[in-house]
Amino acid sequence: MKALVFTGPGVVELREVPEPEIRGNDVLVHVVTTGICGSELHGVKTPGFRVPPLVMGHEFAGRAEDGRPVIVNPILFCGNCDNCARGLTNVCRQRRIVGVHLPGGFAERVAVPAGALVPLPEGIGWTAAGIIEPAANAVHAWALAGAPAAARVGIIGAGAIGLTCLLVAMSGKAARIEVADRSPERRAIASRLGADASGPELIGEYDVVFDAVGAAATHEQSLARLRPGGVAVWLGLADETAEFDAVDLVRGEKRVLGSFGYSGADFAAAVGLVTDWDLSWVGSFPLAEGAEIFTALMNGRATPVKALLTP
Known part of the structure; x- marks a missing residue:
């Protein structure tokens, strides 16, 4: 399958990569839209938190294997540490993030834990779905x-x-x-x-x-x-x-x-807000153009404010 891969400092490339491995309670998601985050632009320019080679993309939505439209909450938490017990799952001591520690949504398909899937309600278009995580x-x-x-x-x-x-x-x-x-x-x-x-x-x-x-x-x-x-x-x-x-x-x-990330309740509240927003500042581009648009944004291009890639 095709994926946009962070391969080295300042470089992302469209590559052919293996299909995702489905393990345990993972669900295969067919990606429909995935946002380019400013943290990814910074992370590619000055690697550290993200380690190449990596398929990034933590702001994405798509369809589960059974056809259900879903959004992915990319913050994975252990549920057992002291912070999770306090409800601070966004700062879980064992926190992992899809697209940072695991392959993410800059691809045609991605495997994510079933617990990370949030149903996409009827009436929310894919552009709005791509903005829910930010x-x-x-x-x-x-x-x-x-x-x-x-x-x-x-x-x-x-x-x-x-x-x-x-x-x-x-x-x-x-x-x-x-x-x-x-x-x-x-x-x-x-x-x-x-x-x-x-x-x-x-x-x-x-x-x-x-x-x-x-x-x-x-x-x-x-x-x-x-x-x-x-x-x-x-x-x-x-x-x-x-x-x-x-x-x-x-x-x-x-x-x-x-302020880092969000709770499950914050994520749910965002789902309820985006339907009423003016999203004319969001642009969608084919995944095939991902390297070009990512590099342009990384090097200071001001528009679009938000770029979504559509595999």
């Missing part, structure tokens, strides 16, 4: 922030995670939402989707700031723009280091929360 990240981040209705919200980054944070905050009745991004095209999309303002940087004061970039400079900006007592939620993974004013953090009693 949307679940935004749902989780919104919950971590306290689901603050009537809040002033700042969002750094108008990629897929930033835009889904915008849409979730709108659903959560935020009072005002401002989005920062260097790309004029992406700022225009954020405004079209409902952002009250957009610019290269945040310039106001906010109750909550979502950093969907994760660079040292955006970490600093997220805290500098918080009101005293506000909360910054960091979702981005661009840099391992953070630069910010620690004295301001203490004197302003500001909080920083890391």
Whole structure:
């Protein structure tokens, strides 16, 4: 079968690979759509967490062998550790991720544990299905922030995670939402989707700031723009280091929360949200063009904001 394979630093290639091995309670999924995640672009450019050769793809949906339409929750957890007992399955101590530790959805077919399958309800198209996984990240981040209705919200980054944070905050009745991004095209999309303002940087004061970039400079900006007592939620993974004013953090009693993944409940909530969203910022491409579009996005192409591959 055909698969897009991460073969080395900065390189993905369309290759012929063996059919998936079905083991234990695995189910074969025929992939219909799979999203390219910003973390994958970064991971291919600077390998570390992901080790080549690897078929990536953790944002995917398709049909089970019996024809059922399904979405895949790619976070696999043990169910036995202390974090799982607390309901923190997204930070399970034995966590594995489909597309990172196991072959993922950049392929025509993939084997996944049966427990990772979530039924795709009738009425949800495949484009929306391909956005459910990033949307679940935004749902989780919104919950971590306290689901603050009537809040002033700042969002750094108008990629897929930033835009889904915008849409979730709108659903959560935020009072005002401002989005920062260097790309004029992406700022225009954020405004079209409902952002009250957009610019290269945040310039106001906010109750909550979502950093969907994760660079040292955006970490600093997220805290500098918080009101005293506000909360910054960091979702981005661009840099391992953070630069910010620690004295301001203490004197302003500001909080920083890391946000990784989602719970099963967050994933289910995302399924219920995406049907009402404007997804005109999402583009679909054949898997055969995957290497070309992946490389273009990795090297800084601003559009489409979100690319889905369709095997």
